[in-house]
Amino acid sequence: MLNKRQVIVVGSGPAGASAAFYLATNGVDVLMVDKETWPRDKVCGDSQAQNFVSKVYKDMGIYEEVQKVCGYGIRKAFYGGVKEDPAMFDFGGDLSNSFLLQRRIIDDMLRRGAMRVGADFLENFEVTEVIRERGFAKGIRGIYGGKLVELRADAVILANGSHNNLGKPFGIMHLDPELVYIAARGYFRNVRGAEPGCFEEHLVFPEMYPSGYFWSFLLRDDIANVGVFISEKSLIKSNCRLEDYITRWRDTTRIGGERLGESELIGEIKGWRLTTSREVRDDIYGNGILAVGDAGGHINCHSGGGFEFALQSGYAAGMTLPDLLKKGDVSREALRAFYELDAQLINPFMKINTAVHDKVSCDPEIYERFIAFAKEMPDYPNFDQYTAYCMFMMVEQDVDLTEECGIDLVAMNQQQANYEQLPSKL
Ligand SMILES: Cc1cc2nc3c(=O)[nH]c(=O)nc-3n(C[C@H](O)[C@H](O)[C@H](O)COP(=O)(O)OP(=O)(O)OC[C@H]3O[C@@H](n4cnc5c(N)ncnc54)[C@H](O)[C@@H]3O)c2cc1C
Helix, strand or coil, X not given: CCCEEEEEEECCCHHHHHHHHHHHHCCXXXXXXXXXXXXXXXXXXXXXXXXXXXXXXXXXXXXXXXXXXXXXXXXXXXXXXXXXXXXXXXXCCCCCCCEECCHHHHHHHHHHHHHHXXXXXXCCEEEEEEEEECCEEEEEEEEECCEEEEEEEEEEEECCHHHCCCCHHHCCCCCCHHHEEEEEEEEEECCCCCCECEEEEECCCHHHCCCCXXXXXECCCXXXXXXXXXXXXXXXXXXXXXXXXXXXXXXXXXXXXXXXXCCEEEEEEEEEEEECECCCCCCCEECCEEECHHHHCCCECCCCCCHHHHHHHHHHHHHHHHHHHHHCCCCHHHHHHHHHHHHHHHHHHHHHHHHHHHHCCCCHHHHHHHHHHHHHCCCCCCCCHHHHHHHHHHHHCCCXXXXXXXXXXXXXXXXXXXXXXXXXXX
């Protein structure tokens, strides 16, 4: 273990692995450290959706392997409100860019992908502090092999997930309590009515608004990932535990009863927090330091999805830092290049989810109107839920998506389609 590196990445989940992969691809000497023993589990719904995910899998050379081990791609979505009369969107047979795969498996593939191109890795290394000298991040201190160890670097990337406190001395990420969510998941056998390749969200109890829901995603081998997502504020107010919510869904609702009535829980229900955002934030970089993935709030506040954004923000770090390191300038001013690429990649999708959070899933009555509206749309059910959300906002609520929400749908679709063309090498 050399004690001076160009870049140290704290955390080797999808955000850290993606950053390390693109840095190493571009000739940077990079070390990832993670406090866990790998492969490690990650509490998640296990869905990995959208085109950027397949871009990274292809760049890393793991796309075929993922397809082999992945049970089902996502091709349908089932969305219901308090009346439990859901809309089913069937957006077709393209399984190539969305996956349902346990995080224990996919995260390890990503970590190994980064190591194959030269990123170094240390597990069981818990970072306790980022070294700060004259206002700049200069490395890390942490516990490794029972000892306090210090490693120096020209820049530090925080990819340590949603419990990130390491960036505080650098002014990184002051949390907005309105946007902190909590979610829990369990693996269940014998879940009835869950379809292969179908993404389900049920916003069934009034206190789940805005944007709380139950999900049920069928993975391979008859096992489903079932969970609940709710704002921390609502959860505290309800005085319930997340496990109680899952039991209540099973015992008091039609769809919950069908999914879980005869199911068997495998292992435990586990919860985790989600530091969601309304857009890419300007407080995720400082002198010699930047935050990617959950550590930088890259989770959308409507669905809680953050896997794709983790990969995107890692890419933004990996594609901007090499030049800055060459120039010897990693000041906050210079690192704005990271923020700009990050925002350019992610913001259109963050903004659309924020609009849904504010204008569609904000209230049970509005959400029911959305479901009814979607079912009346021409071509129903052959489009995706985002098409339905946007049509509902434009037609039913008279929302100008561009003016009010900064969303350019044409540019957004173009951007999705062009991801594969983005370079992986500078
Ligand atoms: C219940 C739940 C369900 C979800 N479902 C979905 C979903 O279906 N689809 C989706 O897209 N997103 C989902 N998300 C969000 C998604 O899990 C995250 O956005 C994603 O994991 C972010 O990746 P990351 O690399 O930033 O962080 P993580 O995956 O959390 O990785 C952080 C890593 O940092 C390490 N670490 C932490 N602290 C330290 C330290 N001090 N020193 C060293 N290492 C450290 C950890 O061990 C970990 O390996 C869900 C989240 C939750 C909680």
